[in-house]
Amino acid sequence: MGYSAAIAGASGYAGGELLRLLLGHPEIEIGTLTAGSNAGTPLIQHQPHLLPLADRVLAPTTVEELRGHDVVYLALPHGQSADIAQQLGDDVLVVDCGADFRLNDASAWERFYGTPHAGTWPYGLPELPGQRDRLAGARRVAVPGCHVTVATLALFPGLAEQLVEPDLTVVAVTGTSGAGKAPKPNLIGSEIMGALSPYGVGGTHRHNPEIVQNLTSVTGEPVKLSFTPVLAPLPRGILATCTAPLKPGVTAAQVRAAYETTYADETFTRLLPEGTWPSTAMTLAANTTLLQVTVDADAGRMVVVAALDNLTKGTAGGAVQSTNIALGLPEETGLPLAAVAP
Template sequence: MGISVAVAGASGYAGGELLRLLAGHPDLDVVAATAHSQAGQPATDTHPHLISYRDLVFSDTSADVLAGADLIFLALPHGASAALVAQLPDRSKVLDLGADFRLADADAWQRYYGGPHAGTWTYGLPELPGRRAVIAASDRVANTGCYAVSVITGLAPLIAAGVVEAEDVVVVAASGTSGAGRSAKIALLGSEVMADLSAYKVGAHQHVPEILQATGARTLSMTPVLAPMARGILATVTARPSSSGLRVEQVREVLAEAYADEPFVHLLPDGRQPHTAATLGSNSVQLQAAVDLNSGRVILTSALDNLGKGAAGQAIQNANLMLGLDETAGLSANGVAP
């Protein structure tokens, strides 16, 4: 018997991906998986691809069901975690995949999410400087948002190094439909999504304050785009250079140094662009950099699996640190193709 974990919200896409990754984890054992409307149903009714859970039945989501686990994953809708956490014992190690505890600024929470601010937990992106030790010492960790990972990994080292300005950052990022969750929505029907691209939450996406908080950027405009694919994010980030004549080699040097020893963030060879398909099923981020010939702006492109490094894979990585395990346990840097 290994270390016991429980998954709340296991019937959703992120919850299902957590179960898939946990099934292959050498040290973690799932002792409970909860759902809402699917409570009482076999897990394989919802996730037929998870055949190793054929004997698992979803339970109601309650503190009593979850509290006995060594670590609890919360894969619940934004705003739903805080009430459940309040019922859990203080000793419980909890990792929240939702947004409830990511932001330090209560006003930012109110502006972008609405409702009362639940508080602030340790922010769970190990690749940020100094984060690993803090995550490892924490019992409560807030997992990074999916779009946020795709932007922060490229932008944060460049702002920290003084290569780009913290003002006037522009992000355009396309995400697969699984990022919107599993609830039925007309806009996510196959006949609505296929052969179509559409922007949404333009000028008011909830990951903006998280990106500002983690990167040190001061102003950021973000346009999310819904893409006709199930999973994946491709982000394009542009920023003003701090000095004229900045060369792409200088930008790449900063990124190469920042991620030289990182198992899951990869600066691609010069001239090769990130592809979402190359990251599917993995915990990897692929990065590339350029300097625009006309404007001189720095252009960062990144790709990741929004259910992997953007959600469940990132959560496993953080959990490994919280439990004193190998950070890469149960995770792969390799994608699945075709």
């Protein structure tokens, strides 16, 4: 038996990536597509690469339009998912690609987002210890932030095995699609081309508390994080360099063994052979996170470099991966392992 899915926010980048993946999903049929200000316009006007859906017209994002589906994906601006989700029944699988239900700590939500906390849903990062059990049969799923996915997968094995101190530094170079489709002066071609620029510096980025939340869950110690994202002239992709001080006596062999063991059976998160370093091109349009780990002996630090496509594994691919688990389908269903090159 197949499942029907509605996508709210189908004209945006996350919505478009969800549609691209669902077009190749053998068990999910694409139903109603909705949008906000773009309602009433043809999808092809906003997603010209999705030719199989060229005849679709975007409906307004209302509960009435979204009802009647087995799965509802919410690819909406932060703060807009809660009202809709509350009106959809518990028999519907609602997968939120926004931030509304990611954080456990209401005070952290209010500090970083400035609105009342809507609650906490099962968390859609299957590779994080314990999450597959929480996602199995779930009717609500909160998809992680893209920076959160790459930083969590890069760092948690070292923390879980007590190999590093929980004093973490992450510098993540990212493409412009993570900022969404809405026009912004700092994202126009003449501003972004040929330039790198930091943003969310000094612990102010909204993904900060989410990364800390995830990594605290795998270690019994409080986690400190210095996270600096850097905007690069790329359409999509994140390359994160993540470091932490080694605990006394820890060797490079122990560190590599921990990552090899953690990811030995994972389909989508892979430790690369020694000497091969990730690049964003290696993950383009694939539901993969590729990692390399080493030890900087002079600095006494573990260094992990990780890459993913922020729209695929970082958003829509993570959503579909979690959907598969929630519905009891094989986790890999409809998700690409091969990237696009050159």
